[in-house]
Amino acid sequence: xPLSNATCEAIxxxxxxxxxxxxxxxxxxxxxxGDVGYLPSETVVETADLxxxxxxxxxxxxxxxxxxxxxxxxxxxxVVCAQLPCALRGAEALLRELHDGLRQEIADGYVDxxxxxxxxxxxxxxxxxxxGDEYRENLTGPAVSQLIQELRRA
Amino acid sequence: MTIALDYEPVLLxxxxxxxxxxxxxxxxxxxxxxxxxxxxxMSPEQVVEEVKAAGLRGRxxxxxxxxxKWGFIPKSPGAKYVAVNADESEPGTFKDRELIEVEPHRxxxxxxxxxxxxxxxxxxxxxxxxxxxxxxxxxxAIADAELAGIxxxxxxxxxxxxxxxxxxxxxxxxxxxxxxxxESLEGRRPMPRSRPPFPAVEGLYRxxxxxxxxxxxxxxxxxIDRGSGWYNSLGTVPRNTGPKIFCLSGRVNxxxxxxxxxxxxxxxxxxDDYGEGxxxxxxxxxxxxxxxxxxILTADKLDTKLDYDSVQAAGSMLxxxxxxxxxxxxxxxxxxxxxxxxxxxxxxxxxTPCREGTSWLFKILQRIEQGRGAPGDLDLLLSLSxxxxxxxxxxxxxxxxxxxxxxxxxxREEYEQxxxxxxxxxxxx
Numbered sequence: 001x002p003l004s005n006a007t008c009e010a011i012x013x014x015x016x017x018x019x020x021x022x023x024x025x026x027x028x029x030x031x032x033x034g035d036v037g038y039l040p041s042e043t044v045v046e047t048a049d050l051x052x053x054x055x056x057x058x059x060x061x062x063x064x065x066x067x068x069x070x071x072x073x074x075x076x077x078x079v080v081c082a083q084l085p086c087a088l089r090g091a092e093a094l095l096r097e098l099h100d101g102l103r104q105e106i107a108d109g110y111v112d113x114x115x116x117x118x119x120x121x122x123x124x125x126x127x128x129x130x131x132g133d134e135y136r137e138n139l140t141g142p143a144v145s146q147l148i149q150e151l152r153r154a
Numbered sequence: 155m156t157i158a159l160d161y162e163p164v165l166l167x168x169x170x171x172x173x174x175x176x177x178x179x180x181x182x183x184x185x186x187x188x189x190x191x192x193x194x195x196m197s198p199e200q201v202v203e204e205v206k207a208a209g210l211r212g213r214x215x216x217x218x219x220x221x222x223k224w225g226f227i228p229k230s231p232g233a234k235y236v237a238v239n240a241d242e243s244e245p246g247t248f249k250d251r252e253l254i255e256v257e258p259h260r261x262x263x264x265x266x267x268x269x270x271x272x273x274x275x276x277x278x279x280x281x282x283x284x285x286x287x288x289x290x291x292x293x294x295a296i297a298d299a300e301l302a303g304i305x306x307x308x309x310x311x312x313x314x315x316x317x318x319x320x321x322x323x324x325x326x327x328x329x330x331x332x333x334x335x336x337e338s339l340e341g342r343r344p345m346p347r348s349r350p351p352f353p354a355v356e357g358l359y360r361x362x363x364x365x366x367x368x369x370x371x372x373x374x375x376x377x378i379d380r381g382s383g384w385y386n387s388l389g390t391v392p393r394n395t396g397p398k399i400f401c402l403s404g405r406v407n408x409x410x411x412x413x414x415x416x417x418x419x420x421x422x423x424x425x426d427d428y429g430e431g432x433x434x435x436x437x438x439x440x441x442x443x444x445x446x447x448x449x450i451l452t453a454d455k456l457d458t459k460l461d462y463d464s465v466q467a468a469g470s471m472l473x474x475x476x477x478x479x480x481x482x483x484x485x486x487x488x489x490x491x492x493x494x495x496x497x498x499x500x501x502x503x504x505x506t507p508c509r510e511g512t513s514w515l516f517k518i519l520q521r522i523e524q525g526r527g528a529p530g531d532l533d534l535l536l537s538l539s540x541x542x543x544x545x546x547x548x549x550x551x552x553x554x555x556x557x558x559x560x561x562x563x564x565x566r567e568e569y570e571q572x573x574x575x576x577x578x579x580x581x582x583x
Contacts, residue, residue: 017319018319019233019276019359020340020341020359022340022341022342023321023339023340023341024341025341026321026323026324026338026341027321027322029324030283030322030324053341057341057342060342060343061324061341061342061343064326064343064344064502065283065323065324065325065326066324066325066326067283067284067323067324067325068324068325082492083245083446083492083496084245084246084404084442084446084478084489084492084493085245085246085403085404085409085478087489087492087583088403088404088405088478088479088480088481088484089404089405090583091583092582092583093583116499117492117495117496117498117499118243118325118327118496118499118500119243119244119245119246119247119445119496120284121242121243121247121248121250121251121282121284121285122248123245123246123247123248123401123403123404123409123476123478124248124401124402124403124409124410124411125409126403126409130284133284133286135287
């Protein structure tokens, strides 16, 4: 799927916004991902061409950063932090509850529940998860059942 | 909560608040007075000298004297840059997030003062990709300050230009390493550069560049406004002055950000008086003071004062002051494995010892915790750590070995119990 006209325009603007065009590459890839949903090879190539850098420069970033995806995501992406501060406050229990409560949705590929060892800077409101770009914090007790209800297919 | 100390916060002046302080509010509370003072009454050199006299040390972890860093920037003409490190990703650290989300103008005023001090016209705020809310808020604050003529072209009707750009990362701890951050800003894989040249000489776009942490810069407005003499009255001169935000997390009743002067409280006082003690009245097994990147302090070190020198004398580092509390029920091997899993995930892969070493350290820790440890494993962990630490380009490789070396040395009997009994004696998480 080619990039929308609006995205192409936004990427061209980015290139002009920085002292050197290659600085625009990462933000451009994020815009492209926002448009297409992920970064298939043809989107990476198109973005690199718009920024005016070699295709390899763009693949170098896509294959490095965890927030750039080469595969289409599930409808709802839940990423649970399991690093020490969250682990000390019930992250593993949260993961179990999400896996149990969303068994069907996960099997269908509608929801993806991922455990990460990365810290998201919400240790004082642990355990937590990112739902897409949103932070969901203090995920204990009723807050977990509420999140599960929210992610169940209507 | 028992407040052990009569202290008026300087950085997080609205404790408990979650919404951003607006430009109007910030100005009504004396905000941008330092910026006015600098532009109207001080030369760039005087700003640098005041920050030097204040004794401000970098709050991102390394503790390098900020004024000295600024002083390294050559006076020669041509572009210079400020890169603000808002890539906060150290486990247990959530202070820059609160500063940006709640006090965005304090951060911007600090950035503007740094730009003025080194004659830079452009600053990049490198903010981690997951901090979407924080990035949106500081972008809105920049727009407000530019509209009011405080920042942008011709700040406060002078000839001084300050353009602040927000650059959002995409998920990589290594971008908090200053040269990896520059690589990321230049659109390349964020892999650390070899030094020299240092960023003060050849940084962003091969131009002189200052890289400072968010909290470091948030200290600067108060230093310029109230003077280095006042700043020196907080903490102890010369090496531990000023306020510090302590991020308290783990097995405490009330985790959170607590701003206090350096050295004002001990680890125990922070846990008991601010964190309201350990959950369930349990005892403390150990406390990490610099997230997962420095040795753990054992329970007999809880009366250590929280400043750079005292924590170092106790055998660890204050670092970003991210205190993670482990209680008596916490399995130290499992904790070490989890910390190592982090470094395995975050190693950028440039230096072989770090890329391979973190992976092997994790696997060995994991097998010990799962009851499959072999008798020689502890010596293997220590010798392997020795092959990583000091043999890599950046500090990540050194950080990655400290949870292993420190816990094996200080909790050796717990490791041995796992290996002897071929099981983990602690309850599951």
